[in-house]
Amino acid sequence: MIRRLRQKFVTVTMLSLLAVLILILGIAALFNYRNLIRDADETLHLLVLGEGGFGPDFDVQASRQENGHPFPGPGNDDRQSRTDMELPFRSRYFSVLLDRTGAALSSDLEHIAAVGEEQALSLAQEAFASQKASGTLSSYRFYKDTSASDTVRIIFLDINGELINFRRSVLSSALVALVGLTVVCVLVSLISQRVVRPLAESYEKQKRFITNASHELKTPLAVIRADTEVLETELSEDNEFLSDIRRQTDKMARLTAELVSLSRLEEEETAIRREEVPFSQLTEDAAETYHTAAAAGGKTFEADIAADLTLRGDLKSLAQLLDILLDNALKYTPESGRIRLSLTEEGHQLCLTLDNTSSYPVSEEKCRHLFERFYRADEVRGQMTEGFGLGLSIADTIVKAHRGRIKAEAADGGKIFRMTVRLPKA
Secondary structure, three states, X not given: OHHHHHHHHHHHHHHHHHHHHHHHHHHHHHHHHHHHHHHHHHHHHHHHHOOOOOOOOOOHHHHHHHOOXXXXXXXXHHHHHOOOOOHHHHOOEEEEEEEOOOOEEEEEOOOOOOOOHHHHXXXXXXXXXXXXXXXXXXXXXXXXXXXXXXXXXXXXXXXXXXXXXXXXXXXXXXHHHHHHXXXXXXHHHHHHHHHHHXXXXXXXXXXXXXXXXXXXXXXXXHHHHHHHHHHHHHOOOOOHHHHHHHHHHHHHHHHHHHHHHHHHHOOOOOOOXXXXXXXXXXXXXXXXXXXXXXHHOOOEEEEEEOOOOOEEEOHHHHHHHHHHHHHHHHHOOOOOOEEEEEEEEEOOEEEEEEEEEOOOOOOXXXXXXXXXXXXXXXXXXXXXXXXXOOHHHHHHHHHHHOOOEEEEEEEOOOOEEEEEEEEEOO
């Protein structure tokens, strides 16, 4: 239990940190990518103002004043007025002039060496067919200048270098985050020992108390039972007080036995012994026993058990699991009610399902608490029915020890109580 608690603590902490890192890296990557696209669009803006080039005597302010048509892309006058004058020398761009039908009229490939005439025309046709005024094709950012009445000039800017730097930045950030996450995982694992130590000590004391108290109670209970039997033999007639003492003594003995069983099952040091268990046969034997008890109580018992199903586990604890579930179903099924047991194979798991007619409406809220210790789903009926509210808690512990899952749920408006157990075969 303590080990599982530590694992949950580390898992929740690391998942929370991972979510925060992904969010931060995602926002940073999005911000950097938008900056990359914004800078490319601003360069395209200048190329549009220069009718496809910067020109030998290019001046940002003069180009803007000579061309009155607006550019729909991002950017502002203050930013463009401070444009680096080296921009024309480090930019790689080309343009293609098309008529309104999309036929190529001319192309300008002077400022780029990596693109040939055929590739330029292909990119221009693809951009022309696009419904967008600007966008990205491969590693080129483009803009369609439609200011002329009879032609369309499509200008392309090579942003391959910027994209490579962007990807390298994202990869570097991810690697740094991964290293940091690994370091934090190690630190959290070490810190978790200190965090759960007080709880572990308290839990160990609780287990020792339960075990010691149970052992200490065995002797006085055995003495009370023996004295009761002696008194019953000496009295010639039945005595209701002695019968009550015997009944309460037996009840106390069962309680101490269940507490010891639960404590031992939860001891992490005591690993369950795994062997090949014929689970189908084990289930059939248990079903046969409770079929007789159900018939005696006027209840219908049905079983649908797939043959020859096996799993690796502890035979004794699995038999106890079946006994707890069937006893619980029999106990809370009213007269003329129905109990149905099924065992099937689902992939690498065995699925055990137990339905029974409920003697009182079962809500989903109650189902969520059924595996808690000493929880009774119905206090009034719980007083009328033998038990301490430990059976399902023991069943839950057995299932978890076998790396399985157990679930309680209500069906048919709470009239049917269903218990589902899934156990891995290996």
